[in-house]
Amino acid sequence: MALDLRLSQKQAQVMIMTPQLQQAIKLLQLGQMELVEEINQEMMENPMLELAPPPDSIEASSRDSVSDPEYDQTPAPAGAENDEFAELAGSTEKEVREEFDWENYLGEYSSAPSTALNVGSHENPEDAPSFESFIAAKTNLSEHLSWQWRFSALDDRDLVLGSAVIGNLDDDGYLSGSLEELAAAAGVEPAVMESVLKRIQELDPPGVAARDLSECLLIQLDRLGLGDSLAADICRHHLHLLGKKDMAGLCRALKAAREEVGSAIEAVRALEPRPGRAFNTNDSVYITPDVYISRVGDEYVISLNEDGMPKLRLSREYRRLLTSKEAEGETKKYLNDKLKGAAFLIRSIHQRQRTIYRVTEAIFKVQRDFLDFGVEHLKPLVLRDIAEELGFHESTISRVTTNKYVYTPQGLFELKYFFDNPINRFQGEALASESVKNRIRQIIAAEDPQKPLSDQRIVEILRGSNIDIARRTVAKYREMLGLGSSSERRQMY
Numbered sequence: 001m002a003l004d005l006r007l008s009q010k011q012a013q014v015m016i017m018t019p020q021l022q023q024a025i026k027l028l029q030l031g032q033m034e035l036v037e038e039i040n041q042e043m044m045e046n047p048m049l050e051l052a053p054p055p056d057s058i059e060a061s062s063r064d065s066v067s068d069p070e071y072d073q074t075p076a077p078a079g080a081e082n083d084e085f086a087e088l089a090g091s092t093e094k095e096v097r098e099e100f101d102w103e104n105y106l107g108e109y110s111s112a113p114s115t116a117l118n119v120g121s122h123e124n125p126e127d128a129p130s131f132e133s134f135i136a137a138k139t140n141l142s143e144h145l146s147w148q149w150r151f152s153a154l155d156d157r158d159l160v161l162g163s164a165v166i167g168n169l170d171d172d173g174y175l176s177g178s179l180e181e182l183a184a185a186a187g188v189e190p191a192v193m194e195s196v197l198k199r200i201q202e203l204d205p206p207g208v209a210a211r212d213l214s215e216c217l218l219i220q221l222d223r224l225g226l227g228d229s230l231a232a233d234i235c236r237h238h239l240h241l242l243g244k245k246d247m248a249g250l251c252r253a254l255k256a257a258r259e260e261v262g263s264a265i266e267a268v269r270a271l272e273p274r275p276g277r278a279f280n281t282n283d284s285v286y287i288t289p290d291v292y293i294s295r296v297g298d299e300y301v302i303s304l305n306e307d308g309m310p311k312l313r314l315s316r317e318y319r320r321l322l323t324s325k326e327a328e329g330e331t332k333k334y335l336n337d338k339l340k341g342a343a344f345l346i347r348s349i350h351q352r353q354r355t356i357y358r359v360t361e362a363i364f365k366v367q368r369d370f371l372d373f374g375v376e377h378l379k380p381l382v383l384r385d386i387a388e389e390l391g392f393h394e395s396t397i398s399r400v401t402t403n404k405y406v407y408t409p410q411g412l413f414e415l416k417y418f419f420d421n422p423i424n425r426f427q428g429e430a431l432a433s434e435s436v437k438n439r440i441r442q443i444i445a446a447e448d449p450q451k452p453l454s455d456q457r458i459v460e461i462l463r464g465s466n467i468d469i470a471r472r473t474v475a476k477y478r479e480m481l482g483l484g485s486s487s488e489r490r491q492m493y
Contacts, residue, residue: 290405
């Protein structure tokens with residue numbers, strides 16, 4: 001069969017997302033701090049965008065006193081409930097001005113940048129010291145050991161060998177490679193590398209550079225003068241029995257009384273199984289809430305977090321330049337494009353804030369009992385419920401609730417937290433799975449540590465509370481809560 005090329009026409013529907021619509025969707029799924037970074041980046045690239053002066057500044061006062069009829073029009077927004085982002089793309093400068101209430105936007109959805117450090121000045125921000133200058137740098141495990149080894153190394157060759165060992169320690173302080181491999185890479189005998197390793201194990205923190213858990217614990221016991229104790233015997237030969245919490249087995253293996261074994265176990269528990277933990281340089285992640293819910297009387301008030309959100313406005317100088325005779329040809333086309341981009345950005349931010357507000361309001365109409373009484377009264381909720389109420393697509397609700405956090409009287413939560421699958425009850429309305437998890441946590445917290453409850457027993461307790469749940473579901477929720485099985489939770493004495 002011969003192959004040939006032909007031209008044919010076919011009619012099909014294809015969804016094309018304009019760059020403006022893509023930007024609006026991107027802004028919708030950004031968190032508070034990410035949005036501020038995005039706004040700052042747009043301000044660097046678009047000369048039509050500028051920061052509005054604080055309301056109490058001289059510039060703001062002079063602007064209010066000297067009205068510019070050409071650029072100070074603030075009519076009510078037309079079609080404020082319109083959720084189509086792309087309509088503004090083809091607007092002219094005059095249409096852009098009349099389409100949106102910029103001044104109301106500035107007052108309603110933005111706040112002036114603020115800082116907690118009263119250093120430098122607004123006019124000369126470069127004079128202010130950087131934020132990093134107030135934070136002490138953290139020393140990691142490798143730097144801490146290298147500093148000690150420089151004082152302990154016998155010569156340059158010894159320094160290099162020790163550095164090779166230190167460089168192969170993992171974050172917990174254990175040797176990740178074999179001594180044979182390290183010796184071969186350094187071109188020395190394994191016995192030489194073993195000698196270097198033993199000396200590094202004498203450094204701080206105790207237990208560092210061990211090859212396994214047993215060696216790590218024994219190094220620490222040697223430092224405490226307990227190298228020949230019952231605790232050392234447990235670490236050397238019977239860690240598997242300790243892991244299973246088999247007290248009877250330990251007593252038989254050690255041929256010791258229960259009280260003696262108990263004291264030895266306490267000594268082992270006081271040791272650090274991960275010597276490098278104290279030098280872990282993982283920084284804490286700080287969450288800035290996007291929404292605050294506060295109680296005023298018998299009602300709850302929703303307010304958007306506007307701290308640090310830059311106030312944006314269209315640049316008057318560039319807009320005047322656009323309408324003057326100086327702007328012609330490519331210059332006028334460039335300014336027109338930037339004007340449309342700036343106007344659409346401000347409108348998209350406004351739309352984002354309003355959408356987050358509406359979604360939050362709809363969620364807590366359903367979850368009012370959560371605000372009053374806590375997690376146990378969380379109700380089942382899915383994205384479709386909120387999407388149908390607001391007339392949005394489910395993907396829009398998903399974008400709004402992802403990486404957005406709300407501060408409530410019950411604590412700080414991600415908005416997605418309030419969407420939960422239902423757990424049936426024998427009688428009455430279904431419960432949210434998060435509510436059931438909380439009950440499992442409370443049941444395990446109240447159990448006898450020496451006789452922990454099995455998953456089946458937890459199922460029976462929940463069924464006694466009118467909750468229909470399977471044992472495998474209890475096991476899954478228990479693991480999600482980071483709680484061990486009954487054998488793992490059992491205390492030995």
